[in-house]
Amino acid sequence: MKVIDAGKTLIGKTRYVFGGGRSQSDINAGRFDCSSFVRWAFEQVGVNVGPMSGVTTDTLKTQGQAINPKDMKPGDMVFFDTYKIDGHVGIYVGDNQFLGCQGKTGVAIASMAKGTYFGERFNGRVKRF
Template sequence: IQKAGYATDPNYANQLIQVINDFGLNIYDMNGNVVGNDVIEKAIEAGMKWVGKSPYVWGGGRNQSDVDAGRFDCSSLVHYCYASAGITLGPRESVTTWSLINMGKPVPASEMKRGDLIFFDTAGRNGHIGIYLGNGKFLNDSSTQGVSIGDLNSAYWSRYFNGNVRRVVE
């Protein structure tokens, strides 16, 4: 590529790979089709449509009118995402972070992957939950930002991430 004049920076390949990973472009094939686990991608897609459009509502998301209006808290958002992909994580009406901590199987934090449930000690042990997106990012519904993308490497989230990771879909 470099000999042909397309890439003159010797770090071009590494920079390109970094951009692909940072923006999650590695989940698409050459035709723009999602590769990987369709259930996980459907769950994430369901939640991503609410990013920046849904404020945090403590106790929200436990009835259909709340869901239709995008009124969630962290645990009901996770429940909604997976229910949208055909995976039931217990009854919607009673979902909490403490009920979700028992779903799926535990995974070491060093092995977490896209779609895993990750827990934080913000409101007591396992008091907050999100869905891991990859590259240190996660989908969550926080009391200060509503449905948003968090960063595990930020000062705030790195302090509260407790290492509890659950895999509900392989």
């Protein structure tokens, strides 16, 4: 899936900064938060999910087509209830894993299997472009 391949190019090259990724200088320096990373990855494959300065989990959750979690496919956006409802977003890669920009790792693949941090916070919201 092209959006996943694009996102994977940033693994090990970023750090998580809440509110980061909303300027070209942040992007050049590898500073992203979860929603700005998702916006960047989709932009790389020609999908506009909103302006660089204004994309948040709250704007992303209104985009795309709602998908039943049992029908998730790689490339779908997945949402998690962290510090708030829909406080974190990533891109599903398959096998109960997603690609996202997280606090301790920056852009990385994380587990959303039952019993894991994100697995316990996955709220069932899945969106597809």
